[in-house]
Amino acid sequence: MAGKGTAPRAGDAFKFKVVELAENIGLEAATEVRAARRLWGAKRRIDVVLSDPRTGRTLGIESKFQGGSGSAEEKIPATIQDIESWPIDGIVVIDGDGFSKNMVGYLMASGKTVWYDDLEDWLRLYFNIKG
Numbered sequence: 001m002a003g004k005g006t007a008p009r010a011g012d013a014f015k016f017k018v019v020e021l022a023e024n025i026g027l028e029a030a031t032e033v034r035a036a037r038r039l040w041g042a043k044r045r046i047d048v049v050l051s052d053p054r055t056g057r058t059l060g061i062e063s064k065f066q067g068g069s070g071s072a073e074e075k076i077p078a079t080i081q082d083i084e085s086w087p088i089d090g091i092v093v094i095d096g097d098g099f100s101k102n103m104v105g106y107l108m109a110s111g112k113t114v115w116y117d118d119l120e121d122w123l124r125l126y127f128n129i130k131g
Helices: 007-024 072-083 101-110 116-127
Strands: 028-037 043-051 058-065 090-095 113-115
Touching: 007 028, 007 043, 007 058, 007 116, 058 072, 058 116, 072 090, 072 101, 090 101, 090 116, 101 113, 113 116
Parallel strands: 058 090, 090 113
Antiparallel strands: 028 043, 043 058
16 A cells, blocks of 8 residues: 555654644643553553643644545544543644545534644634733
8 A cells, every 4th residue: 555654654743743833832742641441442542642731731632644545534533432532632633635525524523623734723722822
């Protein structure tokens, strides 16, 4: 499958792009945070957990980058369902041109998805950080 070998590297790079943005606006970030088990029993790890040192408020983020056609978008519905089991609020942050129109529609309708380009504004509202 084309691109399969580069997908994990692109995903990790995107995850750290999310971390960098959050830290630049004053949030603390931890990656691969263990949070019990997934719905099907596998160990759950949240890609990024952000916290506001002023208030202690937290947010979990799953980061999904899809540069071309592939399987990242197929995993997102289960991810959104899994977020409901987290002990903290959570969202999925997406980026890339590879998401199908149908998946983009589903993601936006979920209320749990934010495009990376909108993430800073979203985080500032969520954590009440003045810009």
